[in-house]
Amino acid sequence: MADSIQEFTDSRQRIMNSSRFMSIDSCPMCRKRIRIDSKRQPNEFCAKKRYIGYNKDDRISELPDDIVVHILSFLTVEEAARTSVLSSRWINLWEYTTRLKLDGDEGLAKLRRQYMFRRKLIESEERKYVRRVNRVLQSHKALTLKEFRIRFALQITDHASITRWLQFAFSRQVERLEFDLQDDDNYHFPEKLVSTSVNFKSLRALIFTNVHVSKGPIEFFLRNCPLLEKLIVCYSANLSNLQVCGSSLALKHLEIVYCYHLNPLTVSAPSLTYLKAATYDRLVLENMPRLVEVDVNRTDDDVSLRGLCSALSCFSQLETLRLTLLRKEKEHNELHKLPQLHKLKTLVVTYLLDGSETLTRLADLIRASPCLQELVVECEWKRFRRKDSELKDAAINPHHHLKVVKFSGYRCQTSDLEFIQYILLNCLVLDKLIIKPFASKNDTIEMEQTARKNTKHQLESRVPPHIELIIL
Structure with a gap:
């Protein structure tokens, strides 16, 4: 009671x-x-x-x-x-809500990982979720929807129910539609849905994760949804040769990531302010005068990075660049003569390394960003070299705006120190240096404390007193 x-x-x-x-x-x-x-x-x-x-x-x-x-x-x-228990007046008010967020139990994902062979138990929980969603939709009475969200790791073969949920959302003139099937790798978006007489003009945001949607429906939504401002497609095996183009597009936010058969991706959207694209070498960018933030993967070589910077240099409003560098097997020399990114203020570089690289190769990215104010370097190490590389003399290329540098994955090795010395020598107005030592998932608290102690011992005497050194 x-x-x-x-x-x-x-x-x-x-x-x-x-x-x-x-x-x-x-x-x-x-x-x-x-x-x-x-x-x-x-x-x-x-x-x-x-x-x-x-x-x-x-x-x-x-x-x-x-x-x-x-x-x-x-x-x-x-x-x-x-809220139906509050009073008789509240009994059916919830049935008129305009936002249906139907998230599954997060514990089921753990259940699937821990008991991967207990298929009957997992299927039972999945069927309960499907029945719950069906009951909600049968009771719902609002004529329109602001938001309809499905987030659940469905692996059952009841794809007919998923299609009915999509039909329900479209019939209610949904404004924000999100389908995140998480671990499901089998559901294919039925193209017949976009050939119906449903009016899609109310759609403002469309998010598909682990929904295999092809080029046809995506380009249909772009043509027939004049209010569409956000489009996210993640983990779709059906997507290829996509063109997100149109002078009348209202699109402001675009993410096309981990669609491994997509090549090329062409983007030309005058209202776009945010772009995220992953795993595409053939990325064609044009006519985006309002673009202020880009998040993209690139192979770590001269040709790839020079092509990206050349494309981005045309966008005069670009302020933030998040760059994931995927290193090739062959060792590369330092980058040279990248096109200038004149308005760039924040640069975040995630570097996937095997321990044989010299981090001063990132110096050219710094030189190409003369107005840069914040630099974040996130090193993800695959393995460590048995023999450390020799420390090289850092070149003198003064930078007059960089105030904050954060280095994540610091290992106290020569290549790491080489990069820090480059920063200290060239960044004339540096205020803050933030260092997060490398730690693996298996490290104990004592090992993490030792890493912080070693980092402090190596850097404390090298960092001038006017620069704040923070060791996380």
């Missing part, structure tokens, strides 16, 4: 908290009242008697139904449904 009372109190408090952050005057539902099924409302809560008997301090109960439904839209489906 005590647990039931506590659950009731917690549910009510969550709703009260949600209402504090909502501006009623700005709520779009204030202009158009929804219609609640009167047959399911008790007579004592008719319009004339609706607020009789409520506590005067209970402000939320004085709100109209459409405002309460708007508040419920910020809760999960389970939390919104629990």
